[in-house]
Amino acid sequence: YESIYGETMDKRNFRKKILGMGILERLDEKDKKSSKRGAYYYVFNRQRYESMLDKGFVFTM
Structure with a gap:
């Protein structure tokens, strides 16, 4: 986000905000390495994201 938009953000809230948007779906699989x-x-849900864009959604943090 910071690289693309050139804006700094509070990294502590990133996960909460992204998941709250509803554009990611959690898989049952885990990385245990x-x-x-x-x-x-x-996984990114492109269909849901495009539907949100059609309704006027603007991706901001």
Whole structure:
């Protein structure tokens, strides 16, 4: 986000804001290479994103 838009942002809220937009879907699969608990993988829902754009959605943080 910072590289594309050239704006700094509060990294502590990034995950919460992105997931709150509803454009990512969590998969059941986890990446357990870096920790025992692992992190979930997510997939971008292009159809939902394009539908939101049609309704006037503007991607900002």
